Amino acid sequence: MKKIDYVLITLGMAAMVLAASCAQHTGDSSRQNSAGAVIENIMTRTSVRQFTSRPIAKDTLETIVRAGMAAPSAMNKQPWAFVVVTEKEMLDSLRAVHPYSNLKTATAAIVVCGDLEKAIEGFGREYWIQDCSAATENILLAAHALGLGAVWCGVYPNPNVMPQVARVLGLPSWVIPLNIITMGYPADESQPKDKWNPENVHDQRW
Ligand SMILES: Cc1cc2nc3c(=O)[nH]c(=O)nc-3n(C[C@H](O)[C@H](O)[C@H](O)COP(=O)(O)O)c2cc1C
Numbered sequence: 001m002k003k004i005d006y007v008l009i010t011l012g013m014a015a016m017v018l019a020a021s022c023a024q025h026t027g028d029s030s031r032q033n034s035a036g037a038v039i040e041n042i043m044t045r046t047s048v049r050q051f052t053s054r055p056i057a058k059d060t061l062e063t064i065v066r067a068g069m070a071a072p073s074a075m076n077k078q079p080w081a082f083v084v085v086t087e088k089e090m091l092d093s094l095r096a097v098h099p100y101s102n103l104k105t106a107t108a109a110i111v112v113c114g115d116l117e118k119a120i121e122g123f124g125r126e127y128w129i130q131d132c133s134a135a136t137e138n139i140l141l142a143a144h145a146l147g148l149g150a151v152w153c154g155v156y157p158n159p160n161v162m163p164q165v166a167r168v169l170g171l172p173s174w175v176i177p178l179n180i181i182t183m184g185y186p187a188d189e190s191q192p193k194d195k196w197n198p199e200n201v202h203d204q205r206w
Helices: 003-044 058-069 088-097 122-145 161-169
Strands: 080-085 108-115 149-154 175-184
Touching: 003 122, 058 080, 058 108, 058 122, 080 088, 080 122, 088 108, 088 161, 108 122, 122 149, 122 175, 161 175
Parallel strands: none
Antiparallel strands: 080 108, 108 175, 149 175
16 A cells, blocks of 8 residues: 555544544534523423413424323333313313313313333333323423423322213223323413422432
């Protein structure tokens, strides 16, 4: 190999390494920029219970449900189903069976359900609750990021409310409603609560 070829090959390889390193750094810094926004979104989320009459666009609701499905789940079973309710009659029917659902002014509700046919068998079956809770938090955070307000209204394990919600939605027996997330555009500015409590943190051991 001529000396000039050797120099050209070495220069080419150095350029490739430099380009890869720059790409890595650009990725890191843009992730750092968005990290601030993500943390801000988490820290400013709060339950919202009063809404304006402005409807939520279909694609906005789809984005929110996509965020729900991006949640982690045990063994990646994704044992969930989401019932998206926007019809006034259906919202009213849900409100009739859930006394604390804040559905009076909500323009939409997403009912997060566990699908036991997709759940792990044996004791791991109960992971569906954690999986669906993770999806729920993703939905709450996505709604907040999109300028919506929302609140998690518990259904499972309330023995009075669960069958009623299942009946209203026509759920099959293996699908369990975990909660109703009521949502809409906020009617007022709700202030997030400061829940930081260092007493709840233990260093290495209790
Ligand atoms: C499992 C669960 C069940 C809840 N059920 C209801 C409910 O039925 N009605 C309601 O208005 N809020 C409900 N909430 C919302 C809580 O009241 C709220 O998250 C809590 O007061 C903390 O306030 P924040 O969400 O503004 O931080 C529920 C929350 C969780 C996690």
